[in-house]
Amino acid sequence: MRVPPKVVHVSMLGVLWTVTLAAVFTLVGIVGWVLWHGLPDVTPQFLFSMPAESGAEGGILSVIAGTLFIIVGAVLVATPLGVGTAIYLVEYTRENWVTRVIRYGADCLAGIPSIIFGLFGYVFFVITLGLRWSILSGALTLALMSLPTIIRTAEVALRAVPQGYREVSYALGATRWQMVLRVVLPGALPGIVTGIVLALGRSMSETAAVIFTAGTVLPDRIPTSTGDSVRTLAVHFYLLATEGTAGSQPKAFATAAILVLAILVINVSAYTAMHRFLARYR
Amino acid sequence: MKREEAIRLTLLGLAMSAVTALAVITTFILKEGLPVIFRHGPASFLFGSDWSPSAEPPVFGVFAMIAGTFAVTFGALGIGVPVGLGSAIFLSEFAPRRVATILKPALELLAGIPSVVFGFMGMLVLLPFIRTHVGGQGASVLAGSTILGIMILPTVISISMDALRSVPRSYREGSFALGATGWQTTWKVTLPAARPGLVAAVILGMGRAVGETMAVIMVTGNTVQMPKSFLAPVRTLTSNIALEMSYADGEHREALFATGVILFAIIMALNTIANSVGRLGRKRS
Numbered sequence: 001m002r003v004p005p006k007v008v009h010v011s012m013l014g015v016l017w018t019v020t021l022a023a024v025f026t027l028v029g030i031v032g033w034v035l036w037h038g039l040p041d042v043t044p045q046f047l048f049s050m051p052a053e054s055g056a057e058g059g060i061l062s063v064i065a066g067t068l069f070i071i072v073g074a075v076l077v078a079t080p081l082g083v084g085t086a087i088y089l090v091e092y093t094r095e096n097w098v099t100r101v102i103r104y105g106a107d108c109l110a111g112i113p114s115i116i117f118g119l120f121g122y123v124f125f126v127i128t129l130g131l132r133w134s135i136l137s138g139a140l141t142l143a144l145m146s147l148p149t150i151i152r153t154a155e156v157a158l159r160a161v162p163q164g165y166r167e168v169s170y171a172l173g174a175t176r177w178q179m180v181l182r183v184v185l186p187g188a189l190p191g192i193v194t195g196i197v198l199a200l201g202r203s204m205s206e207t208a209a210v211i212f213t214a215g216t217v218l219p220d221r222i223p224t225s226t227g228d229s230v231r232t233l234a235v236h237f238y239l240l241a242t243e244g245t246a247g248s249q250p251k252a253f254a255t256a257a258i259l260v261l262a263i264l265v266i267n268v269s270a271y272t273a274m275h276r277f278l279a280r281y282r
Numbered sequence: 283m284k285r286e287e288a289i290r291l292t293l294l295g296l297a298m299s300a301v302t303a304l305a306v307i308t309t310f311i312l313k314e315g316l317p318v319i320f321r322h323g324p325a326s327f328l329f330g331s332d333w334s335p336s337a338e339p340p341v342f343g344v345f346a347m348i349a350g351t352f353a354v355t356f357g358a359l360g361i362g363v364p365v366g367l368g369s370a371i372f373l374s375e376f377a378p379r380r381v382a383t384i385l386k387p388a389l390e391l392l393a394g395i396p397s398v399v400f401g402f403m404g405m406l407v408l409l410p411f412i413r414t415h416v417g418g419q420g421a422s423v424l425a426g427s428t429i430l431g432i433m434i435l436p437t438v439i440s441i442s443m444d445a446l447r448s449v450p451r452s453y454r455e456g457s458f459a460l461g462a463t464g465w466q467t468t469w470k471v472t473l474p475a476a477r478p479g480l481v482a483a484v485i486l487g488m489g490r491a492v493g494e495t496m497a498v499i500m501v502t503g504n505t506v507q508m509p510k511s512f513l514a515p516v517r518t519l520t521s522n523i524a525l526e527m528s529y530a531d532g533e534h535r536e537a538l539f540a541t542g543v544i545l546f547a548i549i550m551a552l553n554t555i556a557n558s559v560g561r562l563g564r565k566r567s
Binding site: 005006008009012013015016017019020022023024026027028030031033034080081082084085087088089092098101102104105106107108109111112113114115116117118119120122123124128144147148151175176177201202204205206207208211212216234237238241242252256259260263264266267268271 | 289292296299304372392397398399400401402435439463465489492524539545552553556557
């Protein structure tokens with residue numbers, strides 16, 4: 001028996017509505033679940049005091065500080081590399097085998113699992129370069145991980161700047177670099193910043209790559225040097241969640257709530273900024 | 283013009299950073315991992331399913347973990363691909379404009395949820411649910427597949443949507459003009475035209491599932507054994523590295539890098555396939 005096409009269409013539409021809502025509700029549900037259980041325990045005292053009893057008591061001030069140092073360090077290293085790559089790809093060359101190699105490298109880097117970055121960071125930064133478990137080792141490892149994000153977003157941003165801007169700049173007698181520095185970069189800046197902000201968010205949510213490079217030691221003070229070992233929010237949460245006793249579960253939820261909230265704020269601002277930026281040149 | 287040339291070369295140098303990083307990472311992982319594979323024989327390392335690093339002499343076989351990785355990954359694809367592709371089709375072809383403009387960014391933002399949070403949710407909600415309603419201890423292939431299936435959704439959805447959106451409007455209009463319904467157009471015209479991109483989306487989702495570590499550790503039980511059923515606990519390649527790295531030394535540590543070599547090879551193969559399939563699609567359209 002042949003089902004009328006109209007009936008198939010309507011029933012498929014129902015199926016598609018259902019799976020889409022299921023996907024959205026599951027993902028939103030996870031965020032809601034974490035915030036619901038975690039936010040009540042997020043108090044000023046939790047945010048601004050040092051951890052005690054391996055995290056089961058006290059707050060997470062030193063963890064927040066360690067996280068900030070590591071993720072800011074990572075983008076400080078990755079930004080010049082990534083933006084430089086994007087400028088070269090967009091302004092200084094046309095598509096050829098060199099650009100294909102560069103893109104292949106960035107694509108592959110983006111696909112490498114974080115645990116491999118962790119292994120590499122451990123053997124290269126921690127052991128071979130002798131940087132030990134430190135903010136520096138963690139930041140350098142995360143810098144390599146965020147490189148593809150920064151390259152890709154910066155490339156999109158640079159390409160969004162209209163060709164006419166470049167032509168006008170040449171017509172005024174500017175060299176290529178003057179054109180890039182005075183015209184294209186300022187025009188692309190909001191988009192480039194979006195990439196950097198996204199990289200901050202990705203670095204913040206990372207666990208496997210930092211656990212073997214920045215260490216798991218729970219510091220009882222704000223770190224003072226790049227050689228200090230720290231524990232990031234994601235690592236702290238993982239350890240509380242898996243090794244902790246029932247007593248540390250409220251702290252685990254509260255840490256997760258901070259982590260999720262911070263990442264949502266970062267991502268929302270990055271996406272709005274990018275949309276506004278791309279709309280400007282449309 | 284000397285200054286301009288110097289600037290160009292500097293930028294070229296910076297542009298090589300990603301490739302250089304990739305080369306250095308590959309070199310170090312291979313250098314640390316390959317010796318132990320050849321010392322014990324590639325066959326016994328790859329196809330041995332006994333992992334006893336503290337035995338005398340130690341035995342390193344990763345086959346059970348390769349099997350565990352693929353069991354969990356294919357399970358994840360079984361959940362993530364139909365739901366992900368369905369959502370992508372809905373959002374790009376059928377959703378009312380207002381619904382799409384709300385749901386699409388929502389899904390993109392959720393790509394940023396840390397994997398540890400997924401794992402935690404799995405531990406506290408999914409494992410007890412499986413234990414009471416399905417059976418077994420809870421920590422299992424099923425639990426890993428479910429969590430990973432959810433985690434790969436944003437990847438699968440956003441890449442498939444790009445593929446669907448790059449199908450020219452005129453294809454759809456031609457189909458409608460012939461009197462096809464919306465679903466007939468999608469099934470017979472849009473989906474086949476977008477196929478390379480959709481395949482790339484599935485392969486990249488698979489890559490994410492194979493490479494995921496923390497969430498998997500928290501829900502699969504981590505017992506080194508061949509996956510006999512969906513309710514049996516397993517250990518994946520990634521979990522093996524993360525679980526033992528903190529205390530391993532000497533040859534044991536090398537064996538963990540060797541596990542990394544296998545993982546690396548699987549990921550590179552998947553990336554290369556996704557890359558060439560994607561290129562094939564671009565060439566055709």
